[in-house]
Amino acid sequence: MVQQLVLLFARHLKKSLRSPVWILVGLFEPVLYLLLFMPLLKGLGGAPGLPTGGIERTFVPGLLVMLTLFTAGFVGFGVVDDKRIGFVERLMVSPTRRSAILLSMIARDLVMVVAQILVVTLLSLILGLSMHFLGFCAGLLMLVLVGVMMASFSYAVALSVTDEGNLASIANTVYMPILLLSGIMLPLTLAPRWLRIAAKFNPFSYIVDAERLLFAGTFGNAEIWQAFAIVIALAVATTALATSRLRKMSA
């Protein structure tokens, strides 16, 4: 199973690297936010709910969560393509393990996500971000788990629908409220009470809070362990869901 996973991972990675334009497209949006949106926040420094200095440390962790959400959350498009050309079916009829089929794709997605995170972080450091290194490493680990969760979710949906058009609308319908209700762009301390209560039901608001704490080098807070617990539970659940969708794909 490990050998099959590695073989398929190599194939997927090679395929992704053959169209590097998609990697650049994935980086385009976060880089635009860094260059064109972050300066606006700097002007707001000291406004109620925002720290006076080091706004980058509030904004960049959120941006990285958003990058992970969207990069991993749309990987299902790739499997729709592999489904259409019959590649997935060919694997399903071979002795390849179902878990190897799924995990090899997720492993490739994580490589792409981590590469993008590193590029954006590097650029942020140049633009004035100061962060705690170990905190960043722990934050990266959490982002990897978020990547597993979002990629699995995306594959579960992609393996259930027959039409790529559906996939895009389902993804957008789910991701936009997640994004707006997580305090990714601006901290939820700015939000009215009802919005803050709504955000309590969004796992991403915990993840974003925890990331901000970790980037600042704060490890002791309960929020961090809560966020890890939430994201691990969701990653396990979505992976199980995607595996069962794969088993039932043609039924």
Place this chain on the structure above:
Amino acid sequence: MVSNPQMNIPDIVHARGLSKTYTVRQGRGQNAVVEAVKGIDLSIEVKEIFGFLGPNGAGKTTALKMLITLLAPTSGQATVVGFDLHRQAKQIRRVIGYVSQAGGTDTSATARENLILQAQLYGMTTDAARQRARELIDQLQMGDFAERSAMTYSGGQRRRLDLALGMVHKPPLLFLDEPTLGLDPQSRAHFWDEIQRLREEGATVFLTTHYMDEADKLCDRVSIIDRGVIVAEGTPGELKREIKGDSIVLGFDNDQVLSTSRLALADEPYIRESLVKDGKLHLYVERGEQDLPAIMRTLDDQFAAVTTVEFARPSLDDVFLQKTGRSLRDNESE
């Protein structure tokens, strides 16, 4: 192993009462039950080319997908290469090859890369996988394009690679779903040669097709399937002999005369069956050359309204037409 009672040679595929039922949502909480395959029996012998002939939507692909472990049957039993379909899916996957309608070629890789990966997924070492890829590239004459991305292949080249991928692990049983769909005549002929050679090397081939010439020329035995039911089974020769005699196709000026003519001929003892299709009257008779004059005499005045007379030896299409009242050809354009 399940044995064939007459010959005591085990069937490589043996299915009894295999069926698949889908529940389709129709909105407003209404569900419709679709019976894609309604309890079919199959006995396929070792080293035969077996064809599943039927129009699109007849249930061919559904039946095939059950046998290759991609779909769980709603009911029924089957053994494939001696393994039980319900309990031994993993063992079955090791010993069957499958070429889907879509093919399964990874278009982002070359033929050689495709073959090596496939061989490795079946557990071959890197060296053995490279060796097997070389063999298949030679055997199927893919040398000219083996190092190019599969994206650039013609339909025929792509199909050769699809077939090679199904053969990588030398399976004793190969399933092909509509293998020559959309191929030009030359590529089809080439493909047929390859299938025949596979059989000579000892493989059993199970294919689905809606081309009757493919079933006729390539297959040792054919099951005709329509609306989830097997309506006829036998060698192409047997099936055509069942029809016996010839078919005479008469074209008329207008439908009025066609109807009265059909009525006039209804009591003639030498006409085994008459059918109307595409505005023409199809008559199945014992001996066409003797019966045509008799038909002319019976129709008498009405024969003046006959515009065309065609004369044909029965084809598998006639078998299908007789069994189902519809033509296979009708479905090809769908």
